[in-house]
Amino acid sequence: MKTKLFLSVILLVFCFAALNCSKGNPFSSKPEEIISGDNINGVAGITAGEGLKAEISPDSWSKNWVNSEGQVIVRITGEGFDNIDNESIRMIGPEGAEITPFKTHLGGHFFKAKFYKKEAITLISDIVKGEKHEIQITGNFKEGGSFLLKDWIYIGKKGKVDLWAMVIPKVWLFNWTESEKAVKVKIKGTGFEKVIPESLRIAGGGAEIAPYVTSLKDAYFNALFYQKDAIGLFPNAKAGDRVKIQVKGSLNTGNAFSLDFNIKIQGKKKIER
Known part of the structure; x- marks a missing residue:
């Protein structure tokens, strides 16, 4: 009698366990049975x-x-x-x-x-x-x-466009007068991808220059200007002078921007004979 009762209890336990598994037991180790939002063993x-x-x-x-x-x-x-x-x-x-x-x-x-x-x-x-x-x-x-x-x-716009830029290098040399190396301008911030390439200029000394190449990168707008053009903006500068330039242009939203920089002039002027 006791043996039959013991076997009946064991049978009931197995049946209960099987029923729980069929319903998607949250303690299952199978990822597909884990309730959404839980994280068991990072699986x-x-x-x-x-x-x-x-x-x-x-x-x-x-x-x-x-x-x-x-x-x-x-x-x-x-x-x-x-x-x-x-x-x-x-x-x-x-x-x-x-x-x-x-x-x-x-x-x-x-x-x-x-x-x-x-x-x-x-x-x-x-x-x-x-x-x-x-x-x-x-x-x-x-x-x-x-x-x-x-x-x-x-x-639309998140408030106003918030642009900033880098000018590299910020020390310009007199011996650039024939240099075709680059002054680099990188424009970053909210709205950099809206810059109209044809509008970009460096202004200074009462004149402006345009880049010879522009490109849109993942995180900034890039523009390259000839060094000879950049130093040519300040024909009357002296060694040690600090001059002001503006990086300016337009956005495809109809807005314009202008960013100010201080540039130091160094080196010796070429003496023409």
Whole structure:
């Protein structure tokens, strides 16, 4: 009698265990049975992306992007950036629509994903100028686990355009009069991708010069000016003089910009005989 009772209890325990497994026991070690949001042994579920940060550039989006082949770049930094599965990256809009990047790149200190502007703008179903939207970036790690990162974008300009620039070098030499090497100007900040290349000038000494080549990089607008043209802006300068120049131009939004710099003149003037 006792033996039969013991066997009946054992049978009931096995039946109960089998029933739980068939319903998706949250303690299962199978990733497909783990409840969304949990993270068991780093194998499945969405983590908060601890240590990771995503930055979307540009963060000012336009309804005019519908036919644009331009790029929206997501730069991911922080612990674990080098463990990201590049084929898993998704950009997700406020209503759940998603797109995939056309190109990814692993740098020394970041992971970068590039999306077409014409695809990114489709994530916003109701495009209203001045509105702010949360965009999610999701993906998986090569060694298991996943992440969800967030950033904000704006329709239209985010306040005013906030540009800054670098002029390299900031010491100009008299012996540049025949030099075809470059003075480099790098324009960065919110709106750099809106610079109209043909509009860019360096102004100083009552004259202006234009670049001989321009290019749009991932994180800045680049322009090269001949050194001989740059030093030619100040024919009456003396060694040790500090002169003022402006890097100026127009944006495709209709706005103009002007950035001021102090340049030091050094060297000896060539004496013509």
